[in-house]
Amino acid sequence: MRLLETEHLTREFGGVIAVNDVDFHVEKGLVTGLIGPNGAGKTTLFNQITGMDKPTSGKVIFDGNDITGLPAWKISRMGIARTFQNIRLYKELTVVENVMMGLHFKVGKDPFHHRFSQAIKSYFFAARENREVYHKAMEWLEFSELAEHAQDFAGSLPYGKQRELEIARALAAEPKLLFLDEPAAGMNPSETSHLMRVVDKIRNLGVTVVLIEHDMKLVMNICDNITVLNFGMKIAEGTPNEIKHNKDVIEAYLGRDEEEDS
Amino acid sequence: MDTLTLYMQYIVNGLTLGAIYSLIALGYTMVYGILKFINFAHGDILMVGAFVGLLVYTALTGEAADPGVWTIIAFFIAMLISMGFSALLGVLIERVAYKPLRNANRLAPLLSAIGVSFILSNGAAWIFGTQSRRFPYPFANDPIRIGAIAITPHQIVIIAVSVIMMILLTFFVNKTRMGKAMRAASLDQATSMLMGINVNRVISLTFAIGSALAAVGGILASFDFRVYPSMGTMTGLKAFVAAVIGGIGNIQGAMLGGVLLGILEAVGAPLLHIPNSMRDTVAFAVLIIVLLVKPDGILGKNEREKV
Amino acid sequence: MLNFFQLILIYAGIYALMAIGQNCITGYTGMLSLCHAGFLCIGSYVTAIMCKTFGLSFWLSLPVAAIATGLIGLLIGIPTLRLKGDYLCIATLGLGEIIRNIATNLNPVGYNSIPRASLFGYQFASRNKFAFILLIWFFVLVFYILFQQLAHSRLGRAMIAVREDEVAAQSNGINVTKYKISSFVLGAAVGGIAGCFQTAYTLTVQPASFTFMVSVMVLCTVVLGGMGNAKAVILGAFIIQFISYFPQLTGLTNVIPAQAKQIIYGLLLVVMMLCRPQGILGRDRYRYGDPRTRKEKIHDFFSRPKKSAKGGNV
Numbered sequence: 001m002r003l004l005e006t007e008h009l010t011r012e013f014g015g016v017i018a019v020n021d022v023d024f025h026v027e028k029g030l031v032t033g034l035i036g037p038n039g040a041g042k043t044t045l046f047n048q049i050t051g052m053d054k055p056t057s058g059k060v061i062f063d064g065n066d067i068t069g070l071p072a073w074k075i076s077r078m079g080i081a082r083t084f085q086n087i088r089l090y091k092e093l094t095v096v097e098n099v100m101m102g103l104h105f106k107v108g109k110d111p112f113h114h115r116f117s118q119a120i121k122s123y124f125f126a127a128r129e130n131r132e133v134y135h136k137a138m139e140w141l142e143f144s145e146l147a148e149h150a151q152d153f154a155g156s157l158p159y160g161k162q163r164e165l166e167i168a169r170a171l172a173a174e175p176k177l178l179f180l181d182e183p184a185a186g187m188n189p190s191e192t193s194h195l196m197r198v199v200d201k202i203r204n205l206g207v208t209v210v211l212i213e214h215d216m217k218l219v220m221n222i223c224d225n226i227t228v229l230n231f232g233m234k235i236a237e238g239t240p241n242e243i244k245h246n247k248d249v250i251e252a253y254l255g256r257d258e259e260e261d262s
Numbered sequence: 263m264d265t266l267t268l269y270m271q272y273i274v275n276g277l278t279l280g281a282i283y284s285l286i287a288l289g290y291t292m293v294y295g296i297l298k299f300i301n302f303a304h305g306d307i308l309m310v311g312a313f314v315g316l317l318v319y320t321a322l323t324g325e326a327a328d329p330g331v332w333t334i335i336a337f338f339i340a341m342l343i344s345m346g347f348s349a350l351l352g353v354l355i356e357r358v359a360y361k362p363l364r365n366a367n368r369l370a371p372l373l374s375a376i377g378v379s380f381i382l383s384n385g386a387a388w389i390f391g392t393q394s395r396r397f398p399y400p401f402a403n404d405p406i407r408i409g410a411i412a413i414t415p416h417q418i419v420i421i422a423v424s425v426i427m428m429i430l431l432t433f434f435v436n437k438t439r440m441g442k443a444m445r446a447a448s449l450d451q452a453t454s455m456l457m458g459i460n461v462n463r464v465i466s467l468t469f470a471i472g473s474a475l476a477a478v479g480g481i482l483a484s485f486d487f488r489v490y491p492s493m494g495t496m497t498g499l500k501a502f503v504a505a506v507i508g509g510i511g512n513i514q515g516a517m518l519g520g521v522l523l524g525i526l527e528a529v530g531a532p533l534l535h536i537p538n539s540m541r542d543t544v545a546f547a548v549l550i551i552v553l554l555v556k557p558d559g560i561l562g563k564n565e566r567e568k569v
Numbered sequence: 570m571l572n573f574f575q576l577i578l579i580y581a582g583i584y585a586l587m588a589i590g591q592n593c594i595t596g597y598t599g600m601l602s603l604c605h606a607g608f609l610c611i612g613s614y615v616t617a618i619m620c621k622t623f624g625l626s627f628w629l630s631l632p633v634a635a636i637a638t639g640l641i642g643l644l645i646g647i648p649t650l651r652l653k654g655d656y657l658c659i660a661t662l663g664l665g666e667i668i669r670n671i672a673t674n675l676n677p678v679g680y681n682s683i684p685r686a687s688l689f690g691y692q693f694a695s696r697n698k699f700a701f702i703l704l705i706w707f708f709v710l711v712f713y714i715l716f717q718q719l720a721h722s723r724l725g726r727a728m729i730a731v732r733e734d735e736v737a738a739q740s741n742g743i744n745v746t747k748y749k750i751s752s753f754v755l756g757a758a759v760g761g762i763a764g765c766f767q768t769a770y771t772l773t774v775q776p777a778s779f780t781f782m783v784s785v786m787v788l789c790t791v792v793l794g795g796m797g798n799a800k801a802v803i804l805g806a807f808i809i810q811f812i813s814y815f816p817q818l819t820g821l822t823n824v825i826p827a828q829a830k831q832i833i834y835g836l837l838l839v840v841m842m843l844c845r846p847q848g849i850l851g852r853d854r855y856r857y858g859d860p861r862t863r864k865e866k867i868h869d870f871f872s873r874p875k876k877s878a879k880g881g882n883v
Contacts, residue, residue, distance in 0.1 A: 051739075052740075072740060073739045073741075076739070076741065076742040084737070089737070091733070092852070093733065096857060097726070097857060101737075104730070104743050119724060122722050122723040126718060126721055129722070130721065133857075135858075138858065170740075299655065300658070300659065359839050363842060366842070366846060367846070369601055369796075370846050373838050373842050374838060374839050374842040376603075376785060376835075377835040377838025378835065378839060380785055380831055381832050381836060384828040384832045384835065385828070388828040388829070388832070495781070499659065499662070502659060539670070540674065543671075546664070546667055549663060550663070554648050
C-alpha cells in the first residue's frame, strides 16, 4: 500500500528546475532510500512534501489526502515528521525539552475539546500536563539511548548524538512517515552502525521511513526500496539490487564510459 | 500656475528629496548586503555628519557670510572633512559594537546598534543642545526659472553632488579590486575569505563608505530640514524605507528606491491632501505595504532561508 | 529623598509591567518589537477617556485598556509579524511613532485632571505614594505569576521553540504565526495595563511623553535583567528606574545633564550585548521532570531559598 505519492511534482527556482516532474512513492512500512548526486533535488523534494516550501506544480498525496501546499505545521500534525540536513535542534534548551517540543500537539487528543479550550486547559493545568509530557519524552529518550543526557543542553551533545536527538524529537510526534535528511552525514563508522540499529528499531515500531543518504553501504543495507534522482528527475527506482546494476544510475554517479575514455 | 507645472515642480522637489534618501539608503543597503544586518545607528551618523559639516563651515566662513566663491569652497571643504570624520566614526562603531557580535544570535547586533544610536543622538543633544540650527546657504539662493518651474541652486547642488557620488560608487564597486572584493564578500563571506579576501577590511571599508555617504546626505538634507540631534531618526528611517523599496542589499535598488520615495512623498502628499504632520506616517505605511507585497523590493533578489 | 525612593518604586512597577509584556514578545518568542511606547500610550488614553470623558471607574478601564491594546496589537501584528527580525524591529518602531502621531493629531494637549481611582471609598491620591506602590506591585505580582505560568506551560514552550528555530518549530507541528501573534497580543495588553496605572498616578496624559525613548527603556529593562526571565526583568526595572532618578536622588540635577541617563541606557545595551548577552540573571532555567511535588517545592523554597531560586537546576 502506498502511504505517500507525489504526482508530477515540480519546483522551479527562477528558471532552475530543482525538482522536475517527479513521481515519487513510498510503500507503507518499508524503508525507502532517496539517493542521487549532490544538487539532484533530494532535499528540495523533501521540502515540498513536508510543506517547508510550496511546489510550482504537481500534487502530494499522503494517506489518501491531498496535502499539496499545506503549511508545514499542519502536515506534521497529519503524521509526517522530519529531520534536517543541517541539524536544527533547539540548542539552548535541554535534551528533554527538545523532545517535549516534538510532543507539542500530542497532548489533548480529546476530540470534544476545541483547540482553544485545549490551550486554556494547557495553561491552567500546566503542571500536570508537563509531568505527562516529560514522562513521554523520557520514554523516547530511553528508546534512543539518550536518557542519561536528558538535562544537558542540546547544543553541548556530540554531533552524532545531536542527530539521534533530532530523530528522537521527530519520533515523539508518533508519525506515520519519518523523513531523515542525511542522518549519517558527519558520523564516524561506529556512530553509523548505531544509527542503522536505530533505523531498524524505528521500522519495527511500524513507522515508514524515507531517508536521503550518501553512505551507499548504509543505504544498500537498510533500504527496501531506492529512488534515484539526478538533475531533478527520477532516473530509477527499485530494490537495492536492481539499483546497483542500473545503467543510468551508474552513469549518473560515475559519468559515461565515453567521457572516461576520452 | 496650471496643474501640470505644479506637479512638475513637485517632481523636481521630489527628485531633490529622493537624491538625499538615495545617498543615505546606500549605507543601509551596503551594510545589509555584507552583514545581513540593519545598521540602526546609520541615521545618527548622518546627524553627526551634518553637525561636523556645519561646525567646519561656520568656522571657515563665520556666522553670516554672504554667499560667494569662498563660501562655496568652504562648503566643499566642510563636506570632505565631515565625510572623513563620519567614515572614521562608522568604522569605529563597527569595530567596537558590531564586530564582536558577528557570530552571536541575530538579536544581539541589532540591540547593540539601537544602543549606539541612542548614545550618538543623546550625546549630540548633550554637546550641542536640542535646539535646531540653520545651515546657511553657501550659494546665492535665487531660484532659476525653467519655464514656470523654479529650481534653486541648492537643489541643483543636491542633485549634482548625489549623482557624482553615486557614479563614483558604481565605478568603485564595479571596477576596482576592493569593490570586487566587496561584491564577493556580500555573495559569500566564507568563500571570499578562502579566496584571500580580507573580509574584515572589506567590512570596515563598507562602513566607511556608507558613513561618508550618509554624512553627505546629512549635510544636503540640512538645507531643508535644519540640523538637530534627532534629525537622523526620521531621515534615516525614510532612507531605510527607500532601501527596502529598491530591494535591500542592492546598490542600484537603493538609488532607485530613494528617488521613488522622494517623488512619492513630494507628489503624493499634495495629491492625496495629506497634512504635513502625517507625512512621516505615510512613509511607514508605504514601508509596511512594500514589505507585505514585495518584501524583496523592486530590484532585490529572492532570498529564502535554506532548510 | 524618601520621596524619590517611593517614586522609583512606583515607576519600577509600571516599567516592570511593561517589561513583562516586552519579555513575552522579545524574551519568549524572540521578536524584537519597539512599540511598547505605543501600547503604553493606548492604555493611558483609554483610562483618560473613560474616567474623564465618560466618568467611568478606573477599574473598568483596566480590562478595556487590555482588550483595546490587545486588539491594536493584533491589528499591527497580523501584517508585520510575518517579517523577518530586522524588518519587524523597524516596522514596529514606525508603528509606535504612528500611534503617537495619531494621538497628537487627535488631541495635541492630551488630558488633565483625570479623576482619581478609588477602591472601597479610598481615593488613590498622587501624594499618597505608599498606596500606589502597594497597588502597582500587587498587579506586578499578579502578572508575574500569570506569565510564569505561561512560560512553563506547553504554550510558552511553543513560543520558546519559535524563538529558537522557526523551521524546527514548524516541523514539530507548532503554528508559528499563531504563537507569534498570541505572544504579541499578550505583551501588548500588559503594556496597555501599565498605561492605565501611569495615568492613575500622574492624572495627566500627554502625547509627547510616549516617545521612542520609552520603548528603548523597556527594551533595556528586559535586556539588562535577562531576556526570557520574568524575575530578571523586574530586577531590570529597578535598575533602570534607579538610573533614571539618580540625579534627583543624589541632588546632582544641576551637575548631571538631562541626556546622561539616555546615554547610559545606550551604553548599557551595547555593553550588555558585548559582555553578557544573557542579562544579569540569565535565562530562566525551569527544570522539567522535577520529582518534587508542589508542596515540597514550596517547602524547599522557604527552607533552602538558594537552591530553589535556580529551580533546582543541574
